[in-house]
Amino acid sequence: xxxxxxxxxxxxxxxxxxxxxxxxxxxxxxxxxxxxxxxxxxxxxxxxxxxxxxxxxxxxxxxxxxxxxxxxxxxxxxxxxxxxxxxxxxxxxxxxxxxxxxxxxxxxxxxxxxxxxxxxxxxxxxxxxxxxxxxxxxxxxxxxxxxxxxxxxxxxxxxxxxxxxxxxxxxxxxxxxxxxxxxxxxxxxxxxxxxxxxxxxxxxxxxxxxxxxxxxxxxxxxxxxxxxxxxxxxxxxxxxxxxxxxxxxxxxxxxxxxxxxxxxxxxxxxxxxxxxxxxxxxxxxxxxxxxxxxxxxxxxxxxxxxxxxxxxxxxxxxxxxxxxxxxxxxxxxxxxxxxxxxxxxxxxxxxxxxxxxxxxxxxxxxxxxxxxxxxxxxxxxxxxxxxxxxxxxxxxxxxxxxxxxxxxxxxxxxxxxxxx
Numbered sequence: 001x002x003x004x005x006x007x008x009x010x011x012x013x014x015x016x017x018x019x020x021x022x023x024x025x026x027x028x029x030x031x032x033x034x035x036x037x038x039x040x041x042x043x044x045x046x047x048x049x050x051x052x053x054x055x056x057x058x059x060x061x062x063x064x065x066x067x068x069x070x071x072x073x074x075x076x077x078x079x080x081x082x083x084x085x086x087x088x089x090x091x092x093x094x095x096x097x098x099x100x101x102x103x104x105x106x107x108x109x110x111x112x113x114x115x116x117x118x119x120x121x122x123x124x125x126x127x128x129x130x131x132x133x134x135x136x137x138x139x140x141x142x143x144x145x146x147x148x149x150x151x152x153x154x155x156x157x158x159x160x161x162x163x164x165x166x167x168x169x170x171x172x173x174x175x176x177x178x179x180x181x182x183x184x185x186x187x188x189x190x191x192x193x194x195x196x197x198x199x200x201x202x203x204x205x206x207x208x209x210x211x212x213x214x215x216x217x218x219x220x221x222x223x224x225x226x227x228x229x230x231x232x233x234x235x236x237x238x239x240x241x242x243x244x245x246x247x248x249x250x251x252x253x254x255x256x257x258x259x260x261x262x263x264x265x266x267x268x269x270x271x272x273x274x275x276x277x278x279x280x281x282x283x284x285x286x287x288x289x290x291x292x293x294x295x296x297x298x299x300x301x302x303x304x305x306x307x308x309x310x311x312x313x314x315x316x317x318x319x320x321x322x323x324x325x326x327x328x329x330x331x332x333x334x335x336x337x338x339x340x341x342x343x344x345x346x347x348x349x350x351x352x353x354x355x356x357x358x359x360x361x362x363x364x365x366x367x368x369x370x371x372x373x374x375x376x377x378x379x380x381x382x383x384x385x386x387x388x389x390x391x392x393x394x395x396x397x398x399x400x401x402x403x404x405x406x407x408x409x410x411x412x413x414x415x416x417x418x419x420x
């Protein structure tokens with residue numbers, strides 16, 4: 001599709017939306033301000049550069065598509081291409097196992113900001129912020145299935161030191177890049193079968209978190225988040241850090257609560273939880289994923305749930321209170337394409353939400369005219385949001401439609417094939 005065709009289609013779409021009282025130019029300006037935190041671990045199947053062993057902690061990447069990144073430079077090269085195909089300026093989400101240690105074996109509880117200097121320099125040149133995560137899985141000290149909630153004091157202390165070190169690393173990132181780093185804590189702790197004592201591990205976890213957060217760091221540098229889960233492989237019967245546990249902890253300690261859209265029962269609505277938790281919390285972290293029957297971390301698509309999440313954030317005016325990250329990993333398809341598909345789908349969902357006459361829908365609801373509300377909601381589904389999205393891509397200098405796949409396929413032929 002030529003730029004002239006995209007512009008013509010956009011003008012027609014703009015007029016059509018105006019009939020519903022929607023200003024598409026304003027919606028596009030709001031969309032341009034949204035910053036997704038793009039997760040590094042899609043590029044190498046959550047492998048990292050520590051090389052400590054196979055994935056564990058309930059994490060599983062399936063597939064063996066050729067061309068997986070094996071070095072920091074390869075991963076950054078892949079990310080460069082992905083970011084160039086996603087409209088807007090976004091962020092990087094980094095795990096601690098992506099440290100660059102110069103070939104030295106540095107224990108996780110001894111990692112320092114210097115081990116992430118390469119990432120900070122790369123992000124600085126591209127004007128990207130970095131968010132950060134401690135890595136509490138795929139490590140001998142996590143072999144028991146318990147980390148911050150371990151009854152073994154030496155194990156618990158190791159992970160407390162790791163978590164505290166990660167906050168200091170993130171503070172250095174926030175200081176250098178001029179943007180606070182969201183530091184998320186997720187641990188795999190739990191039991192395969194029914195425990196006799198659910199209480200003690202949670203009391204230990206609370207103690208550990210208190211110690212981790214005991215070191216005061218300015219929110220201008222670090223924003224702390226805690227993330228719960230329903231179950232995992234190896235923790236089917238009991239998860240120490242459940243949603244209920246972390247909701248209580250976040251409220252009591254004014255931390256961000258992370259809602260991962262793959263971490264709940266399939267019959268639960270993550271969109272519904274957003275306004276529920278933001279009624280008592282100042283800010284939250286969203287990890288946007290796609291579970292298929294379970295927390296399978298499929299690539300994000302324009303699903304009903306993705307649209308529901310976007311609508312809940314946009315229609316309630318929560319954009320300045322919600323930090324949005326991507327969290328999935330698919331090793332069965334081109335990994336760069338997976339980044340681009342997921343990010344573009346998430347952004348398209350937010351655009352569709354921005355293009356809705358939310359105030360009109362609220363007025364109908366307030367008046368008790370639920371018939372007209374439903375009719376309007378259905379009518380909106382037929383409006384030409386695709387033409388507005390293509391125009392956004394054109395304005396951002398990225399290919400519209402699936403035209404970006406040509407660059408990914410060429411990169412696969414010239415770069416990824418050589419790795420295989």
